Amino acid sequence: MVVLVTGANGQLGQSLQYVATKYPELQFVFCSSSELDITNLEKIASVFSKIQPNFCINAAAYTAVDKAESEPEKAYLINATGAKNVAEVCKEYNTILLHVSTDFVFDGNKQTPYNEEDLPNPTGIYGKTKLEGEIEIQKIWANHFIVRTSWVYSQFGNNFMKTMLRLASERDIISVVNDQIGTPTNAVDLAEGLIKIITEHLKLNTEHFYGIYNFSHEGQCSWYDFAKKIFEINNININLLPIPTSSFPTPAKRPSFSVLDKSKIKKVFGIEINNWEESLRNQSE
Incomplete structure (x- = not known):
């Protein structure tokens, strides 16, 4: 079984490379954005x-939440x-698509x-464009798994955990918002989850679970x-101060609550x- 991964140099792409060796039954092909530009239809084809490929994990995305407002x-x-x-x-190639989306498709009012x-x-803008991507996929190709995740971090790429560790080496005081509620997700565990969908699909033939x-x-x-x-x-040891979102204005409005219910993926x-x-503790060991 051949699994093509787009966005190979991103945080999730690197996490998939990190865990791929544990699955010898799957042949992974990793493509960076320069090798496979998803904005170029001919290049993908x-x-x-x-x-x-039998499966494609689309890990390529524009994830700069604030920058998206100006781009x-x-x-x-x-x-x-x-x-x-x-x-x-x-x-066209009858390839099962696993596409990664985000909690930012919600407004956070729940x-x-x-x-x-x-x-x-x-x-x-970030959430709107990710939702539009979900809608396009659902219109075009039934054989898909769209996986929404949140607050992704890992030892790879740029993320909140690495930013905090860097700031701690540069400052004595750090202020962080305390009124946005969600759930951190280790990209390595997300990678394992995506591969589990593939291996279970092969075992169970879960076509009606798309x-x-x-x-x-x-x-x-x-x-x-x-x-x-x-x-x-x-x-x-650092002086960490809780602040409200109003004290830290950003170009993009974040959901104030974006915890995701995982019952479905656990059951299926x-x-x-x-x-x-x-998971954070495991990451640091």
């Missing part, structure tokens, strides 16, 4: 023609048109975890709680999900 065309091109292009070529049936209502799924860790916290735990696990694929604190 050319790569698919050579590789003939909407670029965000739309990658997250919406790019997803549409990948879906069209997957359909007080209980979001499930897959909840109505999206993104508040920023659709949208949530994957993040268990539990919930604020960004302040997340930072506090990062410093605690890494034995870093038997995926076991760690608590976010446990």
Whole structure:
């Protein structure tokens, strides 16, 4: 079974490379954005023609949430048109598509975890373009798994955990918002979850299970709680101050609550999900 991964140099792409060796039954082909530009339909078709993948994990995305507000065309091109292009070529080659989406498709006004049936209502360009990508995929190609995740971090790429560790080496005081609630997700665990969908699909032939799924860790916290735990696990003493979102204005409005309900993915694929604190601790060992 050949699994093509787009966005190989991104955080999730690198995490997939990190875990891929544990699955000798799958042949992974990793393509960076320069090797496979998802905004170029002909380029995707050319790569698919050579590789003939059974599965495609689309890990390519425009993820600069604030920058998207000033670069909407670029965000739309990658997250919406790019997803549409990948879906069209997957359909042509009968390739099962696993596409990664985000909690930012929601407005954050709910007080209980979001499930897959909840109505999206993104508040920023990033969330809007990711939702548009989901819609395009659903219109074009039935054989897809759209996996929404949240607050992704890892030892790879740029992310909140690495930013906090860097800032701790540069400053004595750090202020972090404490009124946005969500769940951190280790990209390596997300990578394992995506591969589990593939291996279970091959075992169970879960064709009638195509659709949208949530994957993040268990539990919930604020960004302040997340930072506090990062410093605690890494034995870093720093003056960490909780602040409201209003004290830290950003170009893009974040959901104030974006915890995801994981019941569906656990039930369908038997995926076991760690608590976010446990996964963060494992990451630091």
